[in-house]
Amino acid sequence: MKYLPKKIISIFILSLIVFVIFFMLVLKFKSKTYYGDIYKKDAADFSLTDHNGRQFKLSDHKGKIVLMNFGYTSCPDVCPTTLAILRNIILEIEDSNDNLIVLFITVDPERDTVEKLKSYIPYFHNEIVGLTGNEEDIRNVASIYNIIYFKEDEKSDKEYLMSHSPSVYLINKEGELFLKYPQHKLDPKEISKDIKLLM
Amino acid sequence: MNKLSFIIAIIFVFLSSCGNTDEKNADKIVVTNPWIRQAPGNSDLTAGYMLISNYTNYDDKLINASSNCIDSIKLHTTYIDSKELVRMKMLNSLEIKSGMSVDLKPGGHHLMMEGFKCKINNKEIPIKLYFEKYGELTINAAIKKINEENVDHHKHH
Numbered sequence: 001m002k003y004l005p006k007k008i009i010s011i012f013i014l015s016l017i018v019f020v021i022f023f024m025l026v027l028k029f030k031s032k033t034y035y036g037d038i039y040k041k042d043a044a045d046f047s048l049t050d051h052n053g054r055q056f057k058l059s060d061h062k063g064k065i066v067l068m069n070f071g072y073t074s075c076p077d078v079c080p081t082t083l084a085i086l087r088n089i090i091l092e093i094e095d096s097n098d099n100l101i102v103l104f105i106t107v108d109p110e111r112d113t114v115e116k117l118k119s120y121i122p123y124f125h126n127e128i129v130g131l132t133g134n135e136e137d138i139r140n141v142a143s144i145y146n147i148i149y150f151k152e153d154e155k156s157d158k159e160y161l162m163s164h165s166p167s168v169y170l171i172n173k174e175g176e177l178f179l180k181y182p183q184h185k186l187d188p189k190e191i192s193k194d195i196k197l198l199m
Numbered sequence: 200m201n202k203l204s205f206i207i208a209i210i211f212v213f214l215s216s217c218g219n220t221d222e223k224n225a226d227k228i229v230v231t232n233p234w235i236r237q238a239p240g241n242s243d244l245t246a247g248y249m250l251i252s253n254y255t256n257y258d259d260k261l262i263n264a265s266s267n268c269i270d271s272i273k274l275h276t277t278y279i280d281s282k283e284l285v286r287m288k289m290l291n292s293l294e295i296k297s298g299m300s301v302d303l304k305p306g307g308h309h310l311m312m313e314g315f316k317c318k319i320n321n322k323e324i325p326i327k328l329y330f331e332k333y334g335e336l337t338i339n340a341a342i343k344k345i346n347e348e349n350v351d352h353h354k355h356h
Contacts (some may be wrong), residue, residue, distance in 0.1 A: 002232060033255065072227060073239075076246045076312070077277050078285050081305040084348055103272035124345055148284055166285035 007154045011131075033197065035190040036170060036179030043177040046145040048137055049106065051117035051130035059175075065195055066101045066171035070147050072108035072119045072162050074198040078183075082166065090125050092192035097127060099173075099199055105131045107149035107164045109138045145169065145177070172198050224254040225233040228333045231307070233340035236305075236348065237326060238315065247272070247326065252300040253332065260292040270314025277306050279316055279348070292331065321324040328334075 043058065043066075050056040058066070086102050086188035093100055104121055106112035109132050110176060117130030132138070142149060149164035168186060170179040178198070181191060227313035253259055264272040293308060295301045303309050310326075317324060323339040330336065332334045 070254075073242060074244060076244050077275070077287065077309050078306055080239060080245070084305075084345060087345060116241075120242055121237035121240075132300075148282065152286065161287050163284045163286040165283065166279070167283070182283065183285065 021142040025143065034179055034194050035057050035187070036181045036185065036194050039169070039177050039180045041177050043171040043175055046141045046144065047132040047139075048141065049114055051114060051132075053114045056129065057130055058171075061101050062175050063173050064099050065173060067101060067102045067183075067191075067195075068102055068105065068145075068169045069167075070105050070107050070142065070145075070149065070164055072106050072164070073112050073116055074108065077163065078166055078167075082168065082186065083121075083128065083154050085127050085191075086128055087125040087133070088099065088188035089192050089195070090127050092188055093195055098197060100127075101126045103131055104128055104142060105138070107147070108162050109133060109135050111158070159188060170194065170198075208290060223243060224252070226253050226256070226331060228252070228259065228334065228336045229254060230328070231336045233299065233326065234343050235312065237342050237344050239282075239345075244311070244313045245290045246275075246305070248303045248305065248313055249338070249340070250300055250302050251295055251328075253295040253297055257332055258294065258296045259333050260294050260331040261328060262331050264310050264326055265329075266312075266324055266326045268315060268324045269312050271309045272310070273345045274308070274313045276308045295330075301341035314322055 045059045046055065047055060047057045067089065069082055069086065071077070071082060083104060084106070090097060090100070090102060102125075106115075106117065112130075114132060114134050117132055121128050121130035132134045133141075141147075147165045149162055150162045166183045168181040168191070169177055170181070170191075172178040179194060185191075204226040229252045231250040231252065233247065235247040236245045249259065261274065264274065266272060274341055275287055276290055277285060277287050280286050290308070292303060301308065323341050326338050326340050328336045328338065
C-alpha cells in the first residue's frame with residue numbers, strides 16, 4: 001500500500017511516454033513526405049548568362065532537378081553561407097549530379113559581372129552555375145519567381161548591401177517550382193533526401 | 200605509506216587538472232573557436248565568427264574590433280525581417296551579460312571584414328577585440344577554406 005503512489009506515478013509516466021511516442025509517429029506518417037515547403041507552380045522559363053559567358057536557358061534543362069538561389073557576391077555572410085550549403089548538397093548527392101543543376105542568380109548585376117561570378121562561384125563548387133544579366137533581365141526573373149530585392153545601406157555607387165529573399169527553390173524534373181526551403185530549412189542532408197526522392 | 204601518498208598525489212593532480220572551466224576562466228572574457236571564412240575568389244570581403252563567453256561578474260559589451268591584417272572590421276548582424284527578406288545591419292555594440300555567451304555565427308552576428316593586407320597563405324590572423332569594461336583582448340582567428348567549414352550552417356537562425 002505504501003508503494004502504491006510511486007507505482008501509479010511510474011505507470012502514469014510510462015503511459016505518457018508511450019502516448020507521446022505514438023503521437024509523434026502518427027504525426028510523422030501523416031505529415032508530407034518532403035522536408036521542403038510544397039510550392040507547386042509552373043517554373044517560368046528564363047534566359048541569363050552563366051559565369052563562363054554562355055547563355056543559360058532554364059527550359060534547356062527540363063528533366064533535371066534544379067536548385068535555385070538568389071544572392072550577390074559582395075555579401076559577407078548569408079550568401080557565402082548559402083553557397084557553402086549548396087556545395088554540401090552537391091557533395092551529398094555525389095554520383096547523381098548529372099541530373100542536378102545548382103543555380104546562383106545575382107540580384108546585383110551592376111557589380112556581379114560574368115568575370116566577377118567566374119572568380120567567385122567555382123570557389124564553392126565547380127558545378128554551381130552563377131547567372132547574371134542586365135538589370136532588366138534580373139528584374140524579370142526575380143519578379144516571375146516573387147523574389148524581392150533592393151539596395152540598402154548605400155554609401156556610394158560601388159559600396160552598398162542588398163536585402164533579398166534568402167530561400168532556395170527546387171524545380172522538379174517536370175518543370176514545376178515544387179519545393180521552397182526558407183533560411184531556417186537550409187539543411188544539406190534533408191534537402192539532399194528530397195532531391196534523391198525526386199530523382 | 201609511500202604508496203598511499205603516491206595515490207593521493209595522483210588523485211590530487213587528476214582533480215586539479217579536471218578543474219572547473221568556470222573557475223579557470225574566472226574574471227575573464229574567453230573567445231572560443233574564432234574563425235574567418237576565406238574570402239572567395241578575388242573577393243576582399245568576408246566575415247569572422249567566434250563564441251564569446253563572459254566569465255566576469257559584470258555585464259559587458261563588445262564595442263569594436265581591429266587587425267593589422269584587415270582594413271576594416273565592423274560588427275554586423277544578419278536577420279530575417281517580417282517579409283522573409285534577409286537583411287543586415289551594423290551594430291554599435293554587442294552585449295554579453297555576466298555568465299553568458301554570445302555566438303557569432305554564419306547567418307547571425309558576425310564581424311564583417313574588408314581589405315586583407317597580410318599574405319593570403321596566413322593560416323591565422325590576429326584580431327583585437329575591444330570591450331567596454333574588460334578592455335582589449337587579442338585573439339588569433341583561423342582562416343578556413345570552404346572544405347574546412349562546418350556543415351551545420353542551418354542551425355544559425
